[in-house]
Amino acid sequence: MQHKFESGIEDVAAAVESGREVRGDGPYGILIGDEKLVYRAAVVHSAVVTGAQIVTAAGVADPVEYVAFLVLQGGQLESLRPDEHVDLRSAGAERFVVFRSDRTFRILVDDRTFDWGASRITGATIKRLAGVKAHAHDVWQVLPAGGDHVVGDDDFADLTAPGVERYMIKPILVRVIVNARPREVHKRLLSYWDVVKLAFPDAVPQPNTVYSITYARGPHQNPEGSMVDKQQVWVKDGMTFYVTVTDKS
Missing domain, CATH: 3.10.20 (Ubiquitin-like (UB roll))
Structure with a gap:
């Protein structure tokens, strides 16, 4: 996800992505994520920041109960002590994650x-x-x-x-049964036409042709029921589908 910073703020992530050096004076725009790795933009004024300053930049009122991590280039997280310093001018120091926790x-x-x-x-x-x-x-x-x-x-x-x-x-590999025949699918959410083509591989939308779908043994999101065009269902191993075709002409 791209984040835009106001003019005059050095976008550290953009600098790293483009391969240029991060400038020597702030303020600096960084990204701080939560425990779902959803990131938001934050601004700090020094090129060298501590773990405690990252937690504060995340908007935390009581930093004692929080821990900060630096996100490394390979995706791993490196924990930062409250008094540990990170230089934003070093390649890759543009993303952080903050948790409410006292341990890792x-x-x-x-x-x-x-x-x-x-x-x-x-x-x-x-x-x-x-x-x-x-x-x-x-x-x-x-x-x-x-x-x-x-x-x-x-x-x-x-x-x-x-x-x-x-x-x-x-x-993903899910084994389902369509019209009593085993089929393999490689996603967990199937559309109406995904299911139709499992039964009739050459099927295409036609004004006078209607495909009826019923299913059973599905996951908790949709254990059983029927499908119409533009609907989707979650699938799991052993789920069964019955597809019939009717010609209205």
């Missing part, structure tokens, strides 16, 4: 180590950390005893259990 948690995502400042993290946020396309990938929590399971985009994974939580990013 370590996770592994595809064997890459990330430190996190909250006791929970959503599947969508793990995807952002890993830098993958959310709509094309799933997050799987790897359990020591087996039984790995998907962490949905809006699901919260608990990081407070002993040990380091491990996750894997995999391309």
Whole structure:
């Protein structure tokens, strides 16, 4: 997401992206994210800032209960002590994340180590950390005893259990049944025409042709029902669809 700063404010992210040196005098525009990695613009007046100053720039009234992280070029987070200094003129020092927390948690995502400042993290946020396309990938929590399971985009994974939580990013693969035939899809949200083409691959919209769709065994968002044109449904393994075609001519 692009953020615009007023004239006269040095946009640190824009400087880093273009490969030019960050100028020597402020003020400086930086990006500060929350525990969902949603960023907003903030302005600081010194090129060298502390962790405490980053927390204050995030609009926090009581910085004692918060912790700041520097977002490195590879997406990893590096914690900043309140009195630790960061030079914004150094390449990559343009994004930060601030959490309300008194501790950090370590996770592994595809064997890459990330430190996190909250006791929970959503599947969508793990995807952002890993830098993958959310709509094309799933997050799987790897359990020591087996039984790995998907962490949905809006699901919260608990990081407070002993040990380091491990996750894997995999391309989405969902097995559904369409007109009693197994089909594989690579996204978790299907449109009306996605389903029609699973049953009738050559189908195209025609004024005198109507496709009727019913489904069952779906996820909690839509466990069963019917579909009409322009509708979408969430899918899961084992979901069943029945598609019929009617000629109105």
